[in-house]
Amino acid sequence: MAMQRALTRITYEIIEHNKGIDGLVILGIKTRGIYLAQRIANRLKQLENATVPVGELDVTKYRDDIEHDSTENDPQVTVSKIDFPLTDKKVILVDDVLYTGRTIRAAMSAIMDLGRPKQINLAVLVDRGHRELPIRADFVGKNIPSSQSERIRVAVTEIDGHDSVEIIDR
Ligand SMILES: O=P(O)(O)OC[C@H]1O[C@H](OP(=O)(O)OP(=O)(O)O)[C@H](O)[C@@H]1O
Numbered sequence: 001m002a003m004q005r006a007l008t009r010i011t012y013e014i015i016e017h018n019k020g021i022d023g024l025v026i027l028g029i030k031t032r033g034i035y036l037a038q039r040i041a042n043r044l045k046q047l048e049n050a051t052v053p054v055g056e057l058d059v060t061k062y063r064d065d066i067e068h069d070s071t072e073n074d075p076q077v078t079v080s081k082i083d084f085p086l087t088d089k090k091v092i093l094v095d096d097v098l099y100t101g102r103t104i105r106a107a108m109s110a111i112m113d114l115g116r117p118k119q120i121n122l123a124v125l126v127d128r129g130h131r132e133l134p135i136r137a138d139f140v141g142k143n144i145p146s147s148q149s150e151r152i153r154v155a156v157t158e159i160d161g162h163d164s165v166e167i168i169d170r
């Protein structure tokens with residue numbers, strides 16, 4: 001997949017869907033979602049000549065598959081970095097892979113603890129199916145049907161030195 005092209009298309013879809021960028025804020029889910037969110041914001045800046053705020057969402061403590069007591073003093077658990085209000089904003093949530101939907105469920109809980117957005121939309125680079133919750137993405141880079149024994153690994157230049165999407169047999 002040409003990642004940059006997919007992100008550009010998603011950016012156009014975001015503008016179209018929202019009839020512009022008024023009231024938009026973008027939240028990237030750690031780790032790679034943050035860089036994808038930043039890239040979408042850069043494209044929006046180029047296309048609309050306006051800056052859309054970008055924040056970082058850490059959903060670790062909202063996950064339903066991690067024991068909460070164990071996260072209290074875990075140095076791995078960082079914090080969200082969102083230095084703007086979410087109330088009455090249109091939030092674009094960005095992640096690399098959408099699978100069971102549990103990360104997005106957790107992200108929505110995290111957001112609701114911070115404010116009450118007017119709307120939340122979801123953009124993902126890859127939708128691999130196998131949802132366990134009634135969650136869908138509004139903007140999808142690519143649908144990659146996968147078997148549950150596989151894993152989709154997304155690499156981004158900012159962290160991994162290159163952009164790629166790989167299907168790995170576990
Ligand atoms: O829909 P779900 O089943 O929740 O899966 C999708 C999530 O899984 C991955 O994160 P992961 O927890 O593997 O950590 P990583 O970002 O460090 O790879 C990916 O980045 C998504 O956030």
Ligand SMILES: O=c1cc[nH]c(=O)[nH]1
Pocket residue numbers: 097099128150151152153154
């Ligand atoms: O395949 C998968 C499943 C969850 N998270 C990923 O990043 N890839």
